[in-house]
Every structure is written in structure tokens, then in C-alpha cells.
Amino acid sequence: MGKENLEFFLWMKEVLGVSEVFLGERYEVRDKRSLLEAIRRQVFQCRKCPLYRTKTNYVFGDGNPDAGLMLVGEAPGRDEDLQGIPFVGRAGKLLTELLEEAGLDREKDVYIANVLKCRPPGNRDPKPDEIAACSPYLDAQIRIIKPRVLGALGRYSGHFLSGQNLPLSSLRGRVLQSIYGIKLVVTYHPAAILRNPNLIDRSRKDFELMLKLLRE
Numbered sequence: 478m479g480k481e482n483l484e485f486f487l488w489m490k491e492v493l494g495v496s497e498v499f500l501g502e503r504y505e506v507r508d509k510r511s512l513l514e515a516i517r518r519q520v521f522q523c524r525k526c527p528l529y530r531t532k533t534n535y536v537f538g539d540g541n542p543d544a545g546l547m548l549v550g551e552a553p554g555r556d557e558d559l560q561g562i563p564f565v566g567r568a569g570k571l572l573t574e575l576l577e578e579a580g581l582d583r584e585k586d587v588y589i590a591n592v593l594k595c596r597p598p599g600n601r602d603p604k605p606d607e608i609a610a611c612s613p614y615l616d617a618q619i620r621i622i623k624p625r626v627l628g629a630l631g632r633y634s635g636h637f638l639s640g641q642n643l644p645l646s647s648l649r650g651r652v653l654q655s656i657y658g659i660k661l662v663v664t665y666h667p668a669a670i671l672r673n674p675n676l677i678d679r680s681r682k683d684f685e686l687m688l689k690l691l692r693e
């Protein structure tokens with residue numbers, strides 16, 4: 478087992494309590510699905526913050542683990558909570574359209590997850606202690622998927638992935654270095670665009686920037 482894999486295994490065991498994943502000599506990125514499944518099982522029994530009591534479903538993630546682009550939202554909304562899938566409903570439909578306009582297939586080219594895996598009641602903003610409790614799961618997803626480009630959808634995921642607590646207007650529209658050392662583009666959450674359609678042209682430019690980075 479290589480040093481990097483051993484460290485990752487120990488981290489999964491200590492931080493997430495995942496002990497059943499065997500990372501043997503042959504562990505490579507092709508084991509992404511089984512690693513993600515181990516994390517998903519941990520999430521589905523998580524009680525690390527009070528949100529497990531009010532959620533309907535845990536929302537783990539969706540898409541192609543081999544995709545070059547990983548999009549990260551803030552937290553499940555009502556439709557996501559009901560279906561257990563990220564970015565469904567009107568905001569999800571808009572996201573799919575924005576991806577298609579940029580030439581990206583949502584099923585094939587993207588993996589999508591949220592910082593929080595449970596819906597905050599009434600779609601209120603995530604609290605710092607909830608983000609602290611839940612973010613190791615996202616951390617694991619990113620370390621397993623190893624995307625070439627990260628896209629943050631909304632302020633909270635932008636703050637988390639960039640490590641900078643700047644207004645979204647200062648973070649978006651440019652290429653940032655994420656805390657994972659992966660290139661990052663921050664843009665608006667599709668729900669914000671539904672509330673303020675004037676944001677859509679800026680969002681389109683951000684998705685074009687993600688595509689440009691993927692092609693580099």
C-alpha cells in the first residue's frame with residue numbers, strides 16, 4: 478500500500494469511522510465507486526448534527542465519479558430532501574440547462590454533491606457547526622473523485638472550497654485555487670438565479686470558464 482493510500486485509509490477510519498474499505502496493493506482510482514459507497518453508508522447513519530432529525534432523506538451525491546468536473550452546492554432543498562438526490566426540482570432543471578448550454582452532459586461529465594447532506598429546516602442557511610460536522614464527507618468525496626475542476630454553487634460552498642470568506646461577487650468570474658489544490662470556479666446557486674434572473678448571464682460565463690478549464 479502506497480504512503481498516500483495508507484494515509485487516506487487511516488483518515489477514513491479515524492475521521493469517518495469507515496473501516497470496511499480495504500485499500501490493498503492494487504488500490505487505484507478505479508475503486509472510486511466502492512469507496513464512495515462506504516462513505517455513503519456512513520452518511521446514511523450519521524447523527525453528527527441535529528439536522529438528521531428534521532430531514533426526510535440524506536442526500537449524498539449523484540453523477541459520474543470519473544467526471545472531470547465536480548459541482549458542490551450548499552445543502553439539499555425541499556425537492557432534494559424528498560427525493561434524496563441533489564439538484565432536482567426547478568433549480569436542478571436550471572442547472573442541467575446551464576450545463577447543456579456550456580456543452581456538458583450532467584450524467585456523463587459531472588459529479589454533484591452538497592456541503593451538507595441533510596436539509597436545514599425551511600432552507601435556512603447552514604450553520605458553522607453543521608458545516609464543520611458534515612464537511613468531512615465532502616472532503617472524502619473530493620479526495621476519492623479527484624476532479625480536475627471544482628465548481629462551487631453558492632456562497633457557502635464558495636467559502637468552504639476557496640477558504641476565503643469573501644462576498645460571492647468577489648469570488649465568482651475567475652479561476653481560484655481551492656483548498657484541495659484543484660482549480661475552482663465559484664458561481665451562483667441556481668435557486669438564486671430563479672429568484673433573480675438577471676444573474677443568469679454571469680452564471681453562463683462561469684460555466685463557460687469551467688468548460689475552458691476542463692479542456693486545458
Ligand code: SF4
Pocket residue numbers: 520523524525526527528529535593594595607610611
Ligand atoms: S447534515 Fe451531515 S453531519 Fe449533520 S446529520 Fe446530516 S449527514 Fe450528519
